[in-house]
Amino acid sequence: MAGTPSRDITISAIAAEAGVSAPTVSRVLNGRGDVAPATRERIEKLLRTHGYRRRGHRSRDRVGLIDLVFNDLDSPWAVEIIRGVEDVAHQSGAGVVVSAIHRRATSARQWLDNVRTRVSDGIILVTTDLDPSLKEELRDLKVPAVVIDAVGVPDLATPTIGATNWSGGLSATEYLIELGHRRIGFVEGRPELWCSRARMDGYRAALEMAGLTVEADLIASGEYTYESGFQAGRSLFAGEDPPTAVFVSSDQMALGVYEALRQRGLRVPDDVSVVGFDDLPEARWSSPPLTTVRQPLADMGRMAVRTIQRIVRDENIESSRIELATQLVVRDSTTPPNR
Template sequence: MRPKSRRTTLADVAQAAGVSIATVSKVVNGRGDVAPQTRTRVQQLLHQHHYLAPVFRHTGAVQSPTIEVQFQGGLKSYVAETLEGIVDAAAEQGASVVISKASHAPHWARDLVSAGRRAVIAVTSVYTTAHLNELARSGLPLVVLDPLHLPDSRVNSVGATNFAGGLAATRHLLSLGHRRVAYLGGPAMAVCNQARMHGYRAAMEAAGARVPAAYVLPGEFTYEAGLLGATALLGLPEPPTAIFAGNDEIAVGVIETARTRGLRIPEDLSVVGFDDTSLAQIASPPLTTVRQPLREMGGAALRTALRLAGGEKVESHHIELATELVVRTSTAPPGEAASAHG
């Protein structure tokens, strides 16, 4: 029996044609903003490669899927990078995405169905039981990226190995010789924050390092929370020599607070972030952080949404992608200045 060949993707056709995936997607979807010669070449290659665009049923008609992507709050680095992953994956799959701020007005889910949406991807958005009930009534599947709360059993989600990331970040600081290590996190009840904090605690306990109650501070995943949290931590009678921040924005706030107090990074204070957004690379000094594969997470969410929209069953309600410690120059062994500061 002949093995089943791999289905041709938009990326295959784009490479053969020497154009972008987005251009091939425009041809597949009948968009007009493609040069005639390019359109002809792409159409020929689509035929030669026996390309079959994904199709979905909606009110009896066959059409390419449109996925609603909702986010809450500002368009920060974390959100922007996950959205980029979603958009890239949609182009490769021949799907369309509509990006909007989360809105839970009356009948919002029904309105999405009327507008032709086939699924919803939520980024940093919170959905209550009432919202989930409305989605269920409308028949719209929901995929949540890096859920803040334990998702309902009806919800599919994509995240990262937050506990392992917290463990790796703290072990790195301990390996440098730090013992006074604090955790400055996000919302106390957020699932990702709890996992990162438990990873921190596990590493500290395994090393026999003391964790005073004042060394663990919840907050928000914002730069401003980093400023305030670092002020509290560095004002303690025995301040930490290292701070593990719940995300890169918090970490950058910590660095700024340290600078205003005359402390040097990393000579007087080591700082580790989480996410590895563009902020980590442009921080001064560049930030040691735990990399979340944000673009890959966005791509996984998009592919999961397409499968659900097509009526397929998925193997798991939750997908976790691996995190990785990225060591830059914001961490170093505790120095004499740090000891004197304590």
């Protein structure tokens, strides 16, 4: 665990304790590769132990650099959030460092060590779950943090930005019920994510309010990827009494369901109606264009940066949990059932 950050610790003191020169410590801080691995590890351990953070000379009321951290960057969903963050950061003259930790402790450790060596004014964590010891170190750095789409129950001590996932799930399912569908499948996302649970709860609530039974064989699991949506689609339509409509927790997974249906010789929406969630750019260009729940991803990124800016300026944050509205967008992938 990192020690309490000290105002007195210097590069020279770290160098003396490590038995190296001050320029060697500087090379480690600057990410240079010309330092022996064992020496680098010894210096980085001392930096963590002493809670060292490089000093900057920025004004207290100005954000100069923001760290934006994802688990993965292989989704258009991440691109939309980056677009929103960059929009506000650029207007205020701030830089953005984008990182992906790939749900690996070693990558998260490397990222945190990099944060320690630069003057980061704020951190935006997107669906990212850090090891408890790393969370403690992050708190020790005293860098303002904002979370987008929290993992697990949101931490009330950290501002959280999300969308109205429950009402989005409710409206998507209610729309399918209004079209006349009664066997409505659901593809859930990663269950550890707060947003995934809320979409599932919205789906269940709509069915229950309509007097319909929530059936386990109509629910399949996914990982917010095209491939997992394809596998979930294959699972849902392998039985003798498949659904006539499917609500899918993300557009990417919905497009995977499209392919699973195509391979079974089923047509969207003639045989099966499909609703996604996110409203990514490809949703309107898919064939047929996808009915989906629009999630204001870019606005979530913008709100996260503005929240960081307010914290840096010591302004009051009215609520630790901000939810932006979702909206059902009806396109051509839904129609009344033909059976």
